[in-house]
Amino acid sequence: MSAPSAPAAGVAVSGGRRLAPREGEVIDRGAPLRFRWDGREHSGYRGDTIVSALLAGGVTVFSRSFKYHRPRGVLSASFVDPGCTLQVGDEPNVRGGHRRVEPGMNVRPQNVWPSLRFDAKSANQLVGRFLGAGFYYKTFIKPERLWPAYEQVLKRFATGGKVSPQTPHGVYDKRYAHPDVLVAGGGPAGMAAALGAAEAGAAVMLVEEDYDLGGHLRWGDASQRALAAELVAAVNAEAGIEVLTNSVVTGRYDDNWVAVCQRRHPDRVGGGFGPAGSPVIERLVKARAGGLVVAAGLIERPYVFEGNDRPGVMLSSAARRLVKLWAVRPGSRAVVLTANPEGDAAAEDLASAGVEVARVLDARSGGDVVRALGARDGSLAAVELGDGTRVACDLLVTAVGWSAPTSLLNMSGDRPVYEPRAARFLPGGRLPAGVYVTGGLAGDASAERLVEHGRAVGAAAARGEDPAGVEALGVDEHPEIFRGRTHGMVDFSEDVSSKDLVAAAGEGYDSIELMKRYTTVTMGPSQGKLETVNAVAVLSEATGRSIAETGTTVWRPPYAPISLGALAGRIHEPVRYSPMQPWHEAHGARPLVAGQWIRPEHYGDPEAEVASVRSGVGIIDVTPLGKLDLRGPDVPELLNLLYVNKWSKLAVGSVRYGVMCADDGVVLDDGVTGRLCEDQWLMSTTSSGAATVWEWAEAWLQTEHPGWRVQVTPVTTAYASINIAGPASRELLGRLCTDVELSGEAFPYMHLRAGTVAGVEGCWMWRIGFTGELSYELHVPAGYGLHVWESLLAAGGDLGVGPFGIEAQRIMRLEKGHFIVGQDTDGLTKALGAGLDWLVKVDKEDFVGKPEIAWQAGERYQRLVGLQPLDGDVVPPEASQIVQGERRIVGRITSSRRSPTLGRSICLGFVEPELAGAGTVVTVLAPDGRRVPARVMEHHAHYDPEGVRLRG
Amino acid sequence: MMRIPCPYCGPRNSSEFAYKGESRPRPEVGSVTPAQWRAYLYDHANPEGWVAEGWYHRAGCRRYLKVERHTLTNEVRSVTPAARP
């Protein structure tokens, strides 16, 4: 439907709104293009926005409003235009007043059903009284059981387009920049600031939200356009200025950390990232600016009166931009309400475009409109004036004042102050060093004076000088005009009227911050840029307080919407592999993501891998195991401090198991540390704890014990680590290692040796056993990892050697009753709860966590125990609760598996102390509601609790 | 994002650092009472104003630093090694 709004009588709309070529227009008439709107073909020119092209073609309704589904047309013809949010292809929420139209674009309306013309939800208009202030809070609270139903209802109210799950990933990017001066806003003052800064030697980044520099000069008179052209030429000629157009500063953070969203970045990215040649959809520039110059200009404020949201009612800046930038006639017969020179100029511009200006109402001398009357389709047909007369028109242009978008100043710590003489908020003068203001935000002046001010501020920013040295801009008198004698829309995005605000104030929501949250005023997509000051004014009127007393809401980042894609940027997720990864991939390993590591979960059949280890020998890649090289005479002091057990007497060639706790007594990590020689130790940590333990050791060394002579070096990836496990592991290792005596007498359990394996010198061999079998853990120089791995498999063919993965290791350690930190313990598990009574030595002078662990002995705490379901075929899922009676929770299952070795289910879990005795039968409540009786075992170990096998 | 002037690396984004909380002395383990120990573990002054806190330069020199920061403005007035005398 190319013309959803039926024309008012006598107004031709179809196709006839494009004007003859005009000076200053930004469209390229030599480049016509075609695109689709709502299923129909339309035409436009390069340089058109979606809205200017559609309006030129006679389309005046672009959306339906949020709550009441009222038809909405052009209001500001800019990025913040609330009624011009559209869907383009798969991209929702495109700002049609800003986005340039492209050939072949498929543009559709949002928030309409079944169509823009016949919108079923517009019935909401009839029930408007139910959707007033606090509607959501009042309606959707009780009863609680209906919340899912409410959710369905509320979902229908959500604006926004649709994203197809099939949408391909677009290309988004990030950039870091370090400009000496960053200028937000490319109007006359902003351009001049950039020039002033660059002339003072600064590297400048100039950011402009529109596609072109120039600001309001672009729709000004001939001399203003000439000044704009002169400034643009100077900016382009200045090598020290980088210009980002169609880009917006979305936030200012501590120390001038400035976020810039660069839309439609023209670079194309090829190879390896996104489709080759794809344009970057959005790029987030993170700039650390020496100085930030805020030159955001002013935003025109709508007038609040009955019918102010009808299509055909628009701001003077919208009408002027349409005429002068895109050569579009915004209507045929106009009424202009003006309170300032810009409104006067709008009346002239309309006349120059052939619009019949039926009436100019001067608000400075009492001119007013009371209401906008609609045609059957809701669009403007006439306005009613103060004396009751009606003037037929299809265009009402209002120019009743300006608001200062002080967002970036707020984010810098400033609070705007209301100036009644200028009828707007001004900067409050509480800016930190390095933040500067110029242009319309700072005051009113001629274009020439703005340029002079901008240039001086830019130079001050470049030199880091106090801006107080620059002569301040004054403000022009402007009448305070916010709401007329009728009620109308305040927030066009959220459909909040002045009547709603008065009602909310009557209900007691008479603070602007509370009113905002209660009514959602200023919380829509335009985020208060058009609405805030009107909301404040209506509240002040309702409460009898002045606007200054009422204050304003605080603007927070982002200043403009930014896509999640831009925030995410490219996907830089680091991944770590062991040197044996090529072998794993070639042999069907199923990958398991474990932190940053990708590890083999199994090679097809984990239970068979367990059987192979228990009966013969298997090898597992344990490279991710954290490894720290510790050197220096005071290492025993460090070990005694970090571990709960004693380390002073660890002999060279020995290894010991240790557990670390934090000072709150909670288990932090565990592992084995060996003494390689007199003053060198190798500490192993859990795979996930490698980085934490390194920082932990450094923390104690650097803060509490800087005098200790200890050097900690992370060597996790310097070694490839392989565990050889199973009764035949000694035989297998013996075939490849000839310089170390491996017999049980010469190389006993919990000892280490250095030797040559498969011709690789400098391998460390540790006799330890996480799986419960006789086993040797090899730490091989990483570059030889794959060689040693393949040599072991080649040498042990007759022994049945095969690889095993994480899952087989997890089954075997559970059979053996070894807990895993973070799986069988959590952030509340202190050492004694984990069953470490045998390990903790509270007679040590000090160790981290000692007081809490010592006190724990006198406290009541849950114990980690081995559990076996009475029915060995039932494996209760991990995290099942252990309950008493109906629902009293007395414990939980932390690990559970079917044990292929025992042919039954086995678990580790926590239970209350009264239930921790061997033989107690507890009730496990599975998530599906099943109740599984399980017996508490004497040991954590379900298999070989005496440890005969690993000591063999 | 605030910037922390690392005495070893120069001014760096705070995202390079790990925040370690307010600096408090660890009580003498031999004589501490549960109340004193738990105050050390859990009680934070959280003042509006200047606070001394630990920051670890994880993506830089890997030194633990004592940073004096104003909680209202994020102004940093001193950064020194965290070693306790």
Ligand SMILES: [Zn+2]
């Ligand atoms: Zn550093």
